[in-house]
Amino acid sequence: MRGMNSPSNKSTLRKRVTRYAKVSTSMANFGVRAAGQKLLGISADRQKQAERLRIALGALKGPLMKVAQILSSIPDAVPKEYAQELAQLQADAPPMGWPFVRRRMLAELGADWEEKFKTFDHEACAAASLGQVHRAVAHDGRPLACKLQYPDMESAVEADLRQLKIVLAVFEHYDRAVSTKEVQTEIAERLHEELDYAREAKHMRLYRLMHAQSPNVHIPEPIAELSTNRLLTMTWLDGERMIDVAARGSLTDRNRVAINMFHAWYTPFYSYGVIHGDPHMGNYTVRKDGGINLLDYGCIRVFRPELVRGVITLYESLRDHREEQSVEAYKAWGFTKPSKRLVEILNIWAQFVYAPLLEDKTRPIDETNTGFYGRETANKVHAELRQIGGVTVPREFVFMDRAAIGLGAVFLRLNAKINWYRMFQELIQDFDVKMLEKNQRKALRACGLG
Secondary structure (H helix, E strand, O other), X not given: OHHHHOHHHHHHHHHHHHHHHHHHHHHHHHHHHXXXXXXXXXXXXXXXHHHHHHHHHHHHOHHHHHHHHHHHOOOOOOOHHHHHHHOOOOOOOOOOOHHHHHHHHHHHHOOOHHHHOOEEOOOOOEEOOOEEEEEEEOOOOOEEEEEEEOOOHHHHHHHHHHHHHHHHHHHHHHOOOEEOHHHHHHHHHHHHHHOOHHHHHHHHHHHHHHOOOOOOEEOOOEOHHHOOOOEEEEEOOXXXXXXXXXXXXXXXXXXXXXXXXXHHHHHHHHHHOEEXXXXXXXXXXXXXXXXXXXXXXXXXXXXXXXXXXXXXXXXXXHHXXXXXHHHHHHHHHOOOOOOHHHHHHHHHHHHHHHHHHHOOOOEEOOOOOOOOOOHHHHHHHHHHHHHOOXXXXXXXXXXXXXXXXXXXXXXXXXXXXXXXXXXXXXXXXXXXXXXXXXXXXXXXXXXXXX
């Protein structure tokens, strides 16, 4: 037990206690104010509460801010006022200074770490909630990206996830339309995975394997000898920001990018049951030929082959107006014993999400151009769920729906006009659940994930 009294463990404990105190104070202040309104019979002003929550989370940065961003992208996980405010949170965090970076790199690669690179930029080129990225050059001349995790993030994640329960408890105290128990479990598991950069390197290799025959999708190559569990070094991929392409590109250019994005995200899903679960705009860039660079692999979700079959079954049930098929689809998704009324309500949302794939014509992703995740549709679904006593969202639904909505937001920003129906038909026409299961097992084993 001597190690428990070591300086490093004392430091970790001190940081964890400090984080608990800081997060608990912010969340407690928010929770007490909300509870007080309820106790005193004061009508809750959701918009003001939502603004207070955004301010509290924005000041904390770190994992809890990332959780807030995730919640904002899951329809009906939180009321729309909260989702709108949470969506404003930025992933950028103040980067670590050079003396701090130098100590962290020494801890990861040893005292001679600088000699392992030809050059290493002192200034970070990107900073986010869990770490920051530095450009470097290998001795063989290859440009590199070094993703360095902030110190003691595991303690921060543990502290923040505990407080997440407070936030979601407040939401459910006012509105029981959606139970968030499984949402909490799923977010916690994915966030812990994001801290493991060795696992992320395996995800990167998995995507390189799945897209080996995709000339318009590009994946960095992880550099094992320059990586650890908290440092991920990979080849650098040049590209333009997606938001800039959306603003300046011609319709032809934007359509090409949208088509490549569609295949970058959904070829792995329908061929291997794997999806890139983080729709943040900074996680991909665009090459001069319209090809896509996928840059971040911390949040990757592997699904049961039966669920992928269920996604296609739901699509076919909506296309062919066969409600009995919808029941089987939702069971495959993880909804237990879905009633006829629940299926009808869920299909309202499904019709909105699948709409571009149901019409054999060239069209934008959202013809109504309503923007924020089809607010009118989401409100209707929420009201209907309240009337039947609410629903528990299955774990696997969380990131699959998040990915679909996130990708839809990219298409909306690109204002692409494509025949989504035909593109989707080509993608699923040879679908075979047994072949997917075989492909998935083989690919995961090859990348050390099986």
